[in-house]
Amino acid sequence: MTVIVLSGPIGAGKSSLTGILSKYLGTNPFYESVDDNPVLPLFYENPKKYAFLLQVYFLNTRFRSIKSALTDDNNVLDRSIYEDALFFQMNADIGRATPEEVDTYYELLHNMMSELDRMPKKNPDLLVHIDVSYDTMLKRIQKRGRNYEQLSYDPTLEDYYKRLLRYYKPWYEKYDYSPKMTIDGDKLDFMASEEDRQEVLNQIVAKLKEMGKLEDDWKPNLVK
Ligand SMILES: Nc1ncnc2c1ncn2[C@@H]1O[C@H](COP(=O)(O)OP(=O)(O)OP(=O)(O)O)[C@@H](O)[C@H]1O
Numbered sequence: 001m002t003v004i005v006l007s008g009p010i011g012a013g014k015s016s017l018t019g020i021l022s023k024y025l026g027t028n029p030f031y032e033s034v035d036d037n038p039v040l041p042l043f044y045e046n047p048k049k050y051a052f053l054l055q056v057y058f059l060n061t062r063f064r065s066i067k068s069a070l071t072d073d074n075n076v077l078d079r080s081i082y083e084d085a086l087f088f089q090m091n092a093d094i095g096r097a098t099p100e101e102v103d104t105y106y107e108l109l110h111n112m113m114s115e116l117d118r119m120p121k122k123n124p125d126l127l128v129h130i131d132v133s134y135d136t137m138l139k140r141i142q143k144r145g146r147n148y149e150q151l152s153y154d155p156t157l158e159d160y161y162k163r164l165l166r167y168y169k170p171w172y173e174k175y176d177y178s179p180k181m182t183i184d185g186d187k188l189d190f191m192a193s194e195e196d197r198q199e200v201l202n203q204i205v206a207k208l209k210e211m212g213k214l215e216d217d218w219k220p221n222l223v224k
């Protein structure tokens, strides 16, 4: 059927929607490596020292996930390899990577993307981007409660998060690996409201039908 990739800032709701959507469509979820990621706490403690290592860690796990997802042809991915450079470039722009690290990173990324180009299925079928404001992003980060992501842990995270939001706009506009659509993550509370959850699912299903990726009379197996 389809490979769907989700995108959006920290706390936008990608992992949550990955679970909801994959269940609804009866496909497999692929999650970003967070709680089992040994480099992430190190990065938040000392970003300058660990930015490059963290990026190589994420790039490696994202390469593995997208290869596997494109092979199965039936999956939903939490943040994917297509967002990797957004994070690295932003960190490099604020002085957290040496010129040698930047060159090495882009060569590695380029090599990995050419591998994907050689696969029978080269691209995802749809990107679903969750758009959120800074206030929503922060509320969700607080709600989830990872210590090292809180402003009380490091007040400079406020600038980091605001900058990240600014990087997403041009990234989304430029993204052209597949058709794309945006979900209004400020308005649609797909965790607490059943009605909003259904609205989000309807929007995605309508897009898949419009693209011919789902039959016009398609119905979910699992309604919850
Ligand atoms: N639409 C929503 N409405 C209300 N709460 C939400 C919504 N989406 C997610 N949440 C809550 O916000 C928190 C962050 O959600 P989630 O982990 O899915 O975000 P994420 O985009 O995967 O984050 P990250 O980029 O850090 O992996 C969770 O506590 C989740 O329950």
Ligand SMILES: Nc1nc(=O)c2ncn([C@H]3C[C@H](O)[C@@H](CO)O3)c2[nH]1
Pocket: 010, 032, 034, 040, 043, 051, 054, 055, 058, 083, 084, 087, 088, 091, 149
């Ligand atoms: N530096 C850096 N590069 C990435 O590619 C990247 N992807 C995710 N993250 C951070 C954001 C959340 O804290 C947490 C979960 O998304 O991991 C990243 N950090």
